[in-house]
Amino acid sequence: MTTRELTCVVCPAGCRMTVTLDDGGTVLEVEGNTCARGKNYAVSEITHPVRTLTSTVPMKTAAGKKMLPVRTDKPIPKEKLFEAMEILHGVKAQAPVKTGEVLIADFIEPGTNLIACRDEI
Numbered sequence: 851m852t853t854r855e856l857t858c859v860v861c862p863a864g865c866r867m868t869v870t871l872d873d874g875g876t877v878l879e880v881e882g883n884t885c886a887r888g889k890n891y892a893v894s895e896i897t898h899p900v901r902t903l904t905s906t907v908p909m910k911t912a913a914g915k916k917m918l919p920v921r922t923d924k925p926i927p928k929e930k931l932f933e934a935m936e937i938l939h940g941v942k943a944q945a946p947v948k949t950g951e952v953l954i955a956d957f958i959e960p961g962t963n964l965i966a967c968r969d970e971i
């Protein structure tokens with residue numbers, strides 16, 4: 851059996867949690883969470899951590915070159931973040947774009963899209 855300490859990031863309370871795992875990595879117990887969302891976060895973070903990727907890509911606009919903020923519209927597996935950043939190095943956006951517009955469909959994972967986070971004309 852092992853234990854892991856982590857801080858819940860679901861809300862600003864930031865509860866400190868202790869997760870107990872068996873030797874196979876199965877979560878046996880979560881302590882320190884104030885609500886069920888914390889327990890769900892702890893189990894997900896231990897068994898299948900995910901993150902929303904946020905970054906910028908270069909783009910040409912009528913006003914010149916800019917950097918466009920982008921993000922994935924769903925969290926992706928943490929272990930795929932570096933692969934995703936490698937792909938982003940070759941991406942350029944083209945104005946005009948709207949906030950929420952899909953720049954790359956099925957980015958990294960089927961059903962996950964790379965979207966624009968700002969309007970640009």
Ligand code: SF4
Binds near residue numbers: 865884
């Ligand atoms: S366990 Fe609940 S109350 Fe505590 S930080 Fe997480 S979401 Fe907030």
